[in-house]
Amino acid sequence: MASLGEPTLQQAQAHPQQQALFCPLALLPDGWQRNVLLRWDDTGRLIEVSAGSSCGTARQAAGPVIAGMPNLHSHAFQRAMAGLTEVMGSPSDSFWSWRKLMYRFAQRLQPEHLEAIARHLYIEMLKAGYTSVCEFHYLHHAPGGLPYADRAELALRLMQAAADVGIGMTLLPVLYQYGGFGGQPSSGEQARFISSPDELLALRERLLQALPENPMRRYGVAPHSLRAVSPQGLEELVIGLRRQRGGHDAPVHIHIAEQWREIQDCLAWCGQRPVQLLLSLQEVDGRWCLIHATHMDQAEYQALAASGAVVGLCPTTEANLGDGIIDAGQLLHSRTPWGIGSDSHIAINPRSELRLLEYGQRLHHRRRNVLASEAAPATADRLFIQAVAGGAAACGRAVAGLAVGQQADFVILDGDDVNLADRSPAQLLSALVFCEHDGQPIRDVHVGGRRVVSAGQHPLQDQARRAYRDTMADLLKE
Template sequence: MSQALFAAQAWLPDGWAQDVRVDIGDDGLVSGVAANASADGAERLAGPLIPGMPNLHSHAFQRAMAGLTGAGGPQGDNFWAWRACMYRFLERLTPDDLEAIAAQLYVEMLERGYTTVGEFHYLHHDADGRPYTDPAETALRVVAAAGETGIGLRLLPVFYAHAGFGGEPPADGQRRFVCDLDGYARLAERCAQVTAIGFAPHSLRAVTPDELQAILALRASMSAQAPVHIHAAEQTREVDDCLEWSGQRPVEWLLWNAPLDRHWCLVHATHMRELEAAALASHGAVAGLCPSTEADLGDGLFNAEPFLLAGGHIGIGGDSHVGTDPFAELRLFEYGQRLVRRRRNLFERREGRSVGAALYRAAASGGAQALGFAAGAIAPGLRADLVVLDPDDPALAGHRGDRWLDAAIFGPARRPVRDVMVGGRWRVRGGRHPQAEATFARYRATLRRLVA
């Protein structure tokens, strides 16, 4: 049913406004926004109102691995050792486990201010690599978890066929991921029957050029405007292997050989040279940054300056979910750039303007673009994905306007989010999801079995 909200302060596309009334239609879209309005007939909100944050890159099952990969050794560790641990973890994971883990993750994400998620889903088969009777068995568990918790979902079924560049045969640990093109088409068509989907060739090391073209042809036949997400240039070894295979770096290869545009999201894109970064920006594609995971895996730091100076779009993702807080992701992104450049407040070049506000607006807009949703701002025609900040959080106390965002991102805020709405429905009130307790009990029982 239609409803109206009243915020004493709301962050609109042209900045902060006072006494804002937001009307929401039966379809969950914002139907009207008016500043200096009356509160008559509207629900009064308990704090400043901002748009919700999309999480553009998620591997939900990896939430259960947090804390399992922290053992050191004399030679240190890297992404590839972490990946071997992940393969071992998957040997016991069932569809029921996946649903329980995803539900717990989505509750955590909602409570922290994420309103939508792009689930980059590549766990397709059983532990022996056999397809389930329903090719979308595990994908449907992700859909069920999203429906149960109320988070917005863009399901990104992944095509994964090879262990390395040039069509290298898959490794045994990848048996739960691997599809052929016919199997992937059946998977995508089944998923599209139940939820909004995009297309996700895993990476250039897992997909040959011919397979990539076949996936894009499938997309054209099903939904030509659907998002396309691909891992690219996450690791230096990946860059080296791509150079050996093709004579080009991963992003460079995509720029020359794929129809990159605003519907594409290159996840990580960590190791780009300046010309690559500027060229990627010119195509309008989103760089999907996952700062907490990239730090956890020792990936490296995104080459932000040339990309952003060229007008590039960014969004943030949780990836392996060692963190589930969008404010923390934005802080880590900016701090990483500061450490490299040895300067402060790098994301905003305009004199006296808020870095936190610029970061948040860019990530909200870029994330919505990457997921193909009309969201990311408070405006008519966009989905009512909204966050009410908690003015009683000590880090936010005494602030106003953009300083609320600076404090939420760079201050010692732990729970700056009070209420969360997705598509016109409240999912979090008073900082708590109504199903948090039951979801956690199920998750804890799942973990006891998996890590015993």
């Protein structure tokens, strides 16, 4: 692991001489605008977003400019599993059989493996247009469950990888107590995950001491799920978080209502459905992010909308695991904030998540443009703008698009891409999201005003690729 004192990509790169960009065409939170001037300060925050401007001395963008997309749900180590679980183990293959395979894979991971996987993954995210990531981090201990000498060893590996490549990070240390509803004992395969509320809060405090929060990083917590955390443990975690630095408004993420069996087990245990139970246990508000929330009844949709919490949708992973399809139309109609995540990373592409979200609704309802509306008839535009806003809320960071006060996180599209060239603003995002491209239609990516991807390339990509291949060779050895 590189020393935390060594320069990161952000520290090593000088600020651009011109902290400004002239965009002939840019997507702002209220839609496309022409001749937009972006200016940002030394902290990377936007101080001017002016449409109808002149270029002046500012550098000109080589293509249309859109906001960077927050990735609100990531299990970094699972990227190394992609493609390894696609052979039928039994006629009843499901999320639960996949989970057993994931547990076995997790037992082999060493700290250097995790850091190499995360570094390569985060570069892939940047090149795809994700500029922030919420890392749902539950791999805490050494194989067998013994703590490392530094309990934050693996968390610091993830933070180092993010800092090295220049992606914004919201780290969410996960509380995992039990093996099922009602305090069922955990299995030996879960030993690397298990902790108490006090231990989890001590881990967050260690991270705050080692790497204090700044515009590029934030620390929240994540009770894994209601099946893995008791009501008392959840209460202790939330109360303890409020007492810590920055804890009063820190993000709280939780897996919920992902699988039908989870619904049935929860009903059998307490007579309530998972989202219903959570809302009865906690004062859920806008700092909460409910990951998946796939299976809700009408009352849960209404109560969740009233809470202000964000729903975290991960369509490619949910499809891969056979979770089911959320009623996204009802979600949008109720104005519930939502965002997207790549979760298990079988796909690392925000456009794939948005496309599958809409296509799942089309298959279910047997019609097209299900998630458009009369006020927002362009499906891709509506989905993209809402996903940025919801993802920013889940991150707990100022990354909600191209607006004054937000971080200068933006993507410059390849204006010469054959599928984007000559498109009108009304057609551009539709071509980006609903057309499969040969390669990435992305030219440059900026995070906090710093260019981290240039002409589709990241400066650390070759080094990271070699380390990732070495890691995979080691993990896949018989």
